[in-house]
Amino acid sequence: MxxxxxxxxxxxxxxxxxxxxxxxxxxxxxxxxxxxxxxxxxxxxxxxxxxxxxxxxxxxxxxxxxxxxxxxxxAVRTPENALFQFFRLRNPDGTQAIPGLAEETVTSRKATASEAGQLSDAPERVHEIVRVRTIDGARLIYEKSVVPAVLFPGLAERAPLPNALYALYQQAFRIAIVRADESIRAVAADQETASALGIVETRPVMRVERKAFDIADRCVELRLSFYVTDHHAYGISLA
CATH class of the missing domain: 1.10.10.10 (Winged helix-like DNA-binding domain superfamily/Winged helix DNA-binding domain)
Structure with a gap:
């Protein structure tokens, strides 16, 4: 400037x-x-x-x-602060739930029209990270993250990826996530989600759609997550 x-x-x-x-x-x-x-x-x-x-x-x-x-x-995005700032599931007693990783696939592909329209600079290609995450061994989260390939060169070759993606984004690619906009609603699990989480199809799950922004206010990640929340809550602090 x-x-x-x-x-x-x-x-x-x-x-x-x-x-x-x-x-x-x-x-x-x-x-x-x-x-x-x-x-x-x-x-x-x-x-x-x-x-x-x-x-x-x-x-x-x-x-x-x-x-x-x-x-x-x-600011340095460490695995700990990245996880605790952006992972919102809480245990019944209100403490932070700690996710584990059960399955992961990372692929590179052409961006859809919707993805290109939402991500910064309308990328032609993206990396897609699909994960099944656990809490205390139970498969409770199915998520898909999409990032522009041009901003994250070689990401697919880094698999398996660490638990806290946002720490990796900053440390390896100099992309620091500072805020995220989310929309949340209850839906019935579709066949894909039910299969990934080992639940019956149409079971109620929480659908969370996220747009994550970096320090330059660029939308650099789209994430769609499905949560089984029978024994957990999605905690948000309002100021």
């Missing part, structure tokens, strides 16, 4: 854009330390207060982490 852009939008938003551009380009890698509020402001020709407001907003979005008395750092 150049100085001209700094003059045509709210200053703190321009600072945010500059930091995000540097992260996306790889100039600032996960774990890298950012300039101080004073140095960032001086570099971009804005006040220290404006730089502080930008860094506070970046922290709120989960893009950076700030350590009191130390500085600001590009």
């Amino acid at each position: 150049d100085q001209a852009n700094l003059m045509t939008e709210p200053l703190y938003k321009a600072v945010i854009g500059t930091v995000i551009d540097r992260i996306v380009s790889g100039e600032l890698v996960p774990g890298a330390m950012l300039p101080s509020e004073y140095d960032l402001g001086a570099e971009l020709g804005v006040s220290q207060g404006t730089a502080r407001k930008a860094l506070e907003e970046l922290e709120r979005r989960g893009i950076i982490k700030r350590r009191q008395g130390v500085g600001s750092f590009v």
Whole structure:
């Protein structure tokens, strides 16, 4: 983001854009330390207060982490925080359910018209990750994730993939997921889902459709999941 852009939008938003551009380009890698509020402001020709407001907003979005008395750092997506932030099933006592992996296939194929219309930059090809996940050994989750092949080169050759995909996305491909939009509804299990989970067809399951966005606000993953929730709840915290 150049100085001209700094003059045509709210200053703190321009600072945010500059930091995000540097992260996306790889100039600032996960774990890298950012300039101080004073140095960032001086570099971009804005006040220290404006730089502080930008860094506070970046922290709120989960893009950076700030350590009191130390500085600001590009957030690192670890397997633990990626799993706990985006995996929502809760045990009956309200504690976090921990998923295991029973089956996985990873394939590369042509994107459907719907996928190309929803994913960033309308990719021609995608990688599809199909998984059956377990809780305490029970097959409770059937999910399909689709990502643009151009942003995730060689993903299919990395199978089997780790439990926490979003940590892999950042560590291997510099794609940091910072938010996800979901729609949830109850449906009857179709033949494919029933077969994957070992349940009877038409059994009620929870259908969760997700669009995941990276720090540049690009839609980089579509995920469709089916949950058996007889003994678990889908927990969401509202602020």
